[in-house]
Amino acid sequence: MDIKFSRCHPITLCLILAVVGMVLGLEDGSKQPLIGAPGAPVGLSESDPELLKAVKFAEQRYNTASNGMHIRRVSKIISANKQLVKGVRYSIMVEIGSTQCKKSAVLGVFDDCEFFLETNKLKTEVCLFEVWDIPWEGKSTLLKQKCQPAVPKETKKVVSVPLYKSKPALESVELLTQFKDFMVKYNRTYSSQEEAEKRLRIFQENMKTAQTLQSLEQGSAEYGITKFSDLTEDEFRMMYLNPLISQWSLQKPMKPASPSRNPAPDSWDWREHGAVSPVKNQGMCGSCWAFSVTGNIEGQWFRKTGKLLSLSEQELVDCDRLDQACGGGLPSNAYEAIENLGGLETETDYSYTGHKQNCDFSSGKVAAYINSSVELPKDENEIAAWLAENGPVSAALNAFAMQFYRKGVSHPLKIFCNPWMIDHAVLLVGYGERNGVPFWAIKNSWGEDYGEQGYYYLYRGSRLCGINKMCSSAVVN
Ligand SMILES: *[C@@H]1O[C@H](CO)[C@@H](O)[C@H](O)[C@H]1NC(C)=O
Ligand SMILES: *[C@@H]1O[C@H](CO)[C@@H](O)[C@H](O)[C@H]1NC(C)=O
Numbered sequence: 001m002d003i004k005f006s007r008c009h010p011i012t013l014c015l016i017l018a019v020v021g022m023v024l025g026l027e028d029g030s031k032q033p034l035i036g037a038p039g040a041p042v043g044l045s046e047s048d049p050e051l052l053k054a055v056k057f058a059e060q061r062y063n064t065a066s067n068g069m070h071i072r073r074v075s076k077i078i079s080a081n082k083q084l085v086k087g088v089r090y091s092i093m094v095e096i097g098s099t100q101c102k103k104s105a106v107l108g109v110f111d112d113c114e115f116f117l118e119t120n121k122l123k124t125e126v127c128l129f130e131v132w133d134i135p136w137e138g139k140s141t142l143l144k145q146k147c148q149p150a151v152p153k154e155t156k157k158v159v160s161v162p163l164y165k166s167k168p169a170l171e172s173v174e175l176l177t178q179f180k181d182f183m184v185k186y187n188r189t190y191s192s193q194e195e196a197e198k199r200l201r202i203f204q205e206n207m208k209t210a211q212t213l214q215s216l217e218q219g220s221a222e223y224g225i226t227k228f229s230d231l232t233e234d235e236f237r238m239m240y241l242n243p244l245i246s247q248w249s250l251q252k253p254m255k256p257a258s259p260s261r262n263p264a265p266d267s268w269d270w271r272e273h274g275a276v277s278p279v280k281n282q283g284m285c286g287s288c289w290a291f292s293v294t295g296n297i298e299g300q301w302f303r304k305t306g307k308l309l310s311l312s313e314q315e316l317v318d319c320d321r322l323d324q325a326c327g328g329g330l331p332s333n334a335y336e337a338i339e340n341l342g343g344l345e346t347e348t349d350y351s352y353t354g355h356k357q358n359c360d361f362s363s364g365k366v367a368a369y370i371n372s373s374v375e376l377p378k379d380e381n382e383i384a385a386w387l388a389e390n391g392p393v394s395a396a397l398n399a400f401a402m403q404f405y406r407k408g409v410s411h412p413l414k415i416f417c418n419p420w421m422i423d424h425a426v427l428l429v430g431y432g433e434r435n436g437v438p439f440w441a442i443k444n445s446w447g448e449d450y451g452e453q454g455y456y457y458l459y460r461g462s463r464l465c466g467i468n469k470m471c472s473s474a475v476v477n
Helices: 010-024 049-065 173-185 193-215 233-240 243-250 288-305 314-319 331-341 380-390 400-404
Strands: 070-084 088-102 125-134 139-149 372-375 393-397 405-407 424-434 437-443 455-459 472-475
Touching: 049 070, 049 088, 049 125, 049 139, 173 193, 193 400, 233 400, 288 314, 288 331, 288 393, 288 424, 288 472, 314 331, 331 372, 331 472, 380 393, 380 424, 393 472, 400 405, 424 455
Parallel strands: none
Antiparallel strands: 070 088, 088 125, 125 139, 372 472, 393 424, 424 437, 437 455
């Protein structure tokens, strides 16, 4: 893969615009219409009522996702800004600490919970939240949550060397060797020495994150070098994930699937029954939703006709106007689009390019059609039973740990895998147990050189990473 990063990072650009805006004394963004091109971020005062609402929302979601026994609350807003992006996107930096309220004892409102006084119980963290409000829908979404323990004051060091400028001479030989092996294995070249040093720095950070995931892993997964190891979390999200999916609560309600007739067998794998095509590669395009849906329809078509086809994602990228091509999409929309179009062409007839083109669909080339779509139950046993009886299932999850995953059954701590921040669509093709650890077998669309021959194995049974939240299937009559 040839990666170019010549573009100015959008966040940098926005910051520059914001500064220019402040210098010129431009008008506060709140008077602008809420639709259209993103505006520049606007700093907010701590007492802004809309900001406080967004903080409350983030706090609720944070507590829902954490494993801690006590309610944790925001103790201080460090900085906050908002940006108009099809609604309002808040970026909020806060300190968060434990209160004396036990989670089990509190429902909903916890404004009265008092903080622990002892530092060791307070466990202060600094968190960056991004909250996306769509006022006219009455909806809020937590786009991002990134927390780390606050550095105690006495050990805080002033870092004067800019992160990406320090000398590589300081690197350990081991890191450099790993990075060189990575570049060879994944065929990376960088346009300049500066770029290479920046990528090395990111690689080093990613190795630390992989180590953290590894040390807290509850399953059998191995995390470490992957083909995404030189990308920051934001780059990875922008290039490979699907921000639109976090709007899943906005999707139109779908028909519920009819319950399966039998309980789930102990294990099932549609790959052994010929219903799954080879692993594909979405490239640098947020089109996972299209791959998830074609994978499901390939299975449904196989179940109906006994023939396994490889179906076209590019048709959806180009012709599905309900979704946003490489900018993201929702399986529920894609089913509707396929019904309206009249079906899907094959991969050969309408091949994948990984960028949006003019729609080139011709109804004469339809190879498979669908008649409707259904939403599966949220219970993992019921999902398993439905899968075994009917075919591979389109699903979605929070993909944070996937950037670092190499093999094994992945069981990250819940805090790494907030079930409310779903950002990637995949295909459940089977399930079972490996050395006593229950798993979902997940067909991914990042090529065969990702994970275990293109597959990701996720712990099954605790609704991990929100895997149960958005399961669906097409129906072929
Ligand atoms: C490696 O990348 C270069 C360009 O960056 C490309 O020409 C070459 O085909 C790639 N090799 C492999 C094995 O992918
Ligand atoms: C299902 O859809 C196909 C293609 O649109 C159509 O020809 C067929 O009649 C439909 N089947 C049913 C039972 O509605």
